[in-house]
Amino acid sequence: MGWHEEPLVGFDLETTGTEPLEARIVTAAVIGVEGGEPVRHRAWLADPGIRIPAQASAIHGISSERAAAEGRPVREVADEIADALVGYWRQGVPVVAYNAAFDLTLLSAELRRHGLPSLAERLGGAGTGPVIDPYTIDRAVDRYRKGKRTLEAVCGEYGVVLDGAHEAGADALAAVRVARAIAARHPEVAALAPGELHDRQIDWYAQWAENFQSFLRKKGDPEAVVDPRWPLRALAPRVPSAS
Secondary structure (H helix, E strand, O other), X not given: XXXXXXXXXXXXXXXXXXXXXXXXXXXXXXXXXXXXXXXXXXXXXXXXXXXOOHHHHHHHXXXXXXXXXHOEEHHHHHHHHHHHHHHHHHOOOOEEOOOHXXXXXXXXXXHHHOOOOOHHHHOOOOOOOOEEOHHHHHHXXXXXXXXXXXXXXXXXXXXXXXXXXXXXXXXXXXXHHHHHHHHHHOHHHHOOOHHHHHHHHHHXXXXXXXXXXXXXXXXXXXXXXOOOOOOOOOOOOOOOOOO
């Protein structure tokens, strides 16, 4: 039995923006999945402490007013999300996140911003993972396929139904189902142990970053830099919590 037939947990954030070191958590979901079906579902609505830009609200449907009225302090939400993920990793359950370098970096930046223990600290200094990122895997195993690599597009490629795109719970569940579908189509991916797959993704992501950086520089941006680190980018220095 491959990893894709074992329990997995889906993770997704909806946020205030697209820069993971600056954006803040608005909604989040952590969903335990067995046999492709959700068996445990935790969801959060956070008050990010800043205005939610209109373009972000248009995507995920959460206004600043609703987040302030109904959301919990983002510090508490980030702390609980981190504990939930670490709890699964301690049980040996891989965390599936579509474009994990965004979600896990953003979560880690929130932890740093609020003076909370990092994921690694919660794991006793162990590396964060295993993480399974269908975005990184699909890009590596089907490198030359034309078209977009958004979650919606990749769901279409692998025959996964995505109900409610940009709703954290729907996206988290879809990410798990896409990961399972990729493994079913590509036996070489299914044959890897989760830790081995995690390490392969580090290499695949770094190779993609190098190629994309070269592409950007050839297209007229000679100083373009694409961070090659996965699943966590470098964070800013820790600052004392304002809370």
